[in-house]
Amino acid sequence: MKIGRKYRNFFLLLSQWIILGSIIGVVVGSTIHFLLEINDYLGEVRMKRDWLIFLLPLGGLILGYIYMNYGKVFLNNTLNDTAKLNNLVIDAVHGKKEVPLRMGPIVYFGTFLTVLFGGSTGREGAAVQMGASVAAAVKKFPIFNKVETKIFLMSGISAGFGAAFGAPITGAVFGMEMSALGKLKFEALVPCLTASFVGHFITTGAWGHKHEHFIIESIPDASVITFLKVILVSILFGLLSAFYSQLRHGIEAFTEKLFNKNHMKRAFVGGIIIVGLTLVIGTQDYNGRGLEMLEQSFKEEVPPFAFLAKLIFTAVTLGTGFVGGEALPLFFMGATLGNTLHTIVDLPMSFLAALGLIAAFCGGANTPIAAFLLAMQMFDGKGLEYFFIACIISFLFSGHHGLWPSQKIYEPKSRLYQIPQGETIKNAEKKKKS
Template sequence: MNATILKYKNFFSILVRWIIFGSIIGIIVSSTTTFLLETNDYLGDVREKRDWLIFLLPLGGVILGYIYMNYGKVFSNNTLNDTAELNNLVIDAVHGKKVVPRRMGLIVYLGTFITVFFGGSTGREGAAVQMGGSIAAAVNKLFRLNMFDSKMLIMSGISAGFGAAFGAPITGAVFGMEMAALGKLKFEALVPCLAASFAGHFMTTAVWGHKHEEFYIQIVPHLSFITFIKVILAAVIFSLLSVLYSQMRHGIQTFSEKLFKKNHMKRAFVGGLIIVALTLIAGSQDYNGRGLDMLQQSFKEDVPPFAFLAKLVFTAVTLGTGFVGGEAIPLFFMGATLGNTIHTFMDLPMSFLAALGLIAVFCGGANTPLAAFLLAMEMFHGKGLEYFFAACMVSYLFSGHHGLWPSQKIYEPKSRLYNITYGETIENVEKKKKS
């Protein structure tokens, strides 16, 4: 009897501890994320009114590279923890391979502000996720938690950052568990991740009063066999776009690191020059920054037919040459504008196909089908539930073992049709294919 009481007492003490720590992380991360969102919006507005700032992007790249080269590398337990690895470092921390330096959040915020202000093509959730990991590491250091709890808190930081960045607390909770690995969910982390994500969402919206962007589906097609076939076909197309982006972005990174011998300052300077040239060729700055105006437009009226391809190139060059930020919003842009482009060929409503593309391209790139589906439910208020579920599953399967983050571990292949070794990372799988 005493053993049973002791067991339940221990269980509830752990549960309460996770809720408390998750909530603390959520409150702190949401406050820093709100600062990120508001500052990014302000800097983006300033840049849009001053076109000439784009010509300073190469100089911004030099400053950003200097910061990462001189302050971004931290040694711990004879292991190099390079903040320039961005979300990959956070994923490695979840797996216990590395640690997230406490300075990472500040560095990535500065880097994101520089990138956005001078016109690099990027998003914001990457900075929020990395700040979440940085704050979780600080909480872990302060309370001297064990390795098991430390991993849980890193996932909680991811959840808080993502949930607060997009106003999607349920998605944030699952994203924190799903981001690090393919084929495995650590449901024990659900409690701290939920606490962190909901606390973060409440602080961002109710306390700090931040208003998230809203997208509306005007018409959802009636359920029919033909429509499902069209949705599946569209999801395959969207998944291939996510693969194209991932391969191009990592290809540019690998090439530029080799060419400039991992000199971050030189890489970003040249990358800035290329973005300036691409902007002049495009004749507009629609593909610089976050691109929220055209993203909103893709739900309402026609956009340039190759807008998705232009955004893909701009973002791949920006992030592949060492600038920083998030990749979710650029993927949203690519998917929504591609959906807008093909809606007449597929005879589906414009806003519906734009929404489908937004979710499916993100799903294929992030390899997070459950989080992507939940994001659709939260973002579009539950409309088209059956179609979004099918699109997420198809995009996840057809995107193969590619993705935004090479450090993602493949606990189990997406299908037996893929000849992949269990426990490999996406990076190792790519290397084996090339060899």
């Protein structure tokens, strides 16, 4: 009798998780499709009208006004600031904050503003926040009131990432891996997997969106020398992601202090700086998402310091209060650095670009499992052993830095790092400086 009741409860809960994941996947998949399509359209509009870059400071004022006047919400006597972006989502997963329903629409509009006027950004941030916002809305249905809030949010993150990058398996793991280092909540696997696959199917199958494809033309033969070269360049990719994270956080902290957390002033000045940098360089290759040069880095040589230019443009854009994702910029930085290194380390160009793309993302996001799965899905399983090593090395050498200061460190990356369990990246960085 007890056994029968146990199995009945198990299947009821399993059904609830599948229904939950499916609902989130359908809604998030549809919203992500329109996010991608509109971003593509706005990117084309900006490229045809170079003068739009001069409106970026005005876009910063509008964006800052929205976040200052509509982005802060009190829920359960706690201030939830949507301007904290993915950090608010991570805090909500840990039960410290809540994701307001308005977070999705605000980041939706903010991403469009940033892309149209030439801020350097990507799509993953909007996808994650939109997914979390949808999950928070679904949580209000009575049928789901007994399910943990963190499972809802993880499912929303999975749906957003899987739909945005056409990588449903990666999305499922990313939703569980993003919020904490050294800990995966496998209880969320079923809803995360369901939400990610449904979201991906809705985006590509139902709506017909076509994701970008990057092709590795050749894989080097396995040898001790080749593996040593892969380890060496992976260290560089990990350090690159750590440097970007530190610079972006530094700019954010400095501008918040300088302008007394006035989002309008910060974004306005940030827009002026981006316009100035664009005029100095004389090209808009590093504005927007940079998909053209990212694709080019797999086929032909790009400017040797393209990775550094993108790093600075993105750090200034997001550090001064504009919104968007950081995955695509990290893809760009890693791939173009790999392109630059191919003549030095004597490895195929497309292989090094692919390696850099994955390793830089891994070091910044601190998600080695998701990054490895992304490589397997994105490059059809080619070079499995090399990508595995690259993810591990980049993850270790990026240290306890990352894109999201709210990430918790449940287990240090190595015994060499003297960091207490449960510390956040933000606090770990502060203690290191002190």
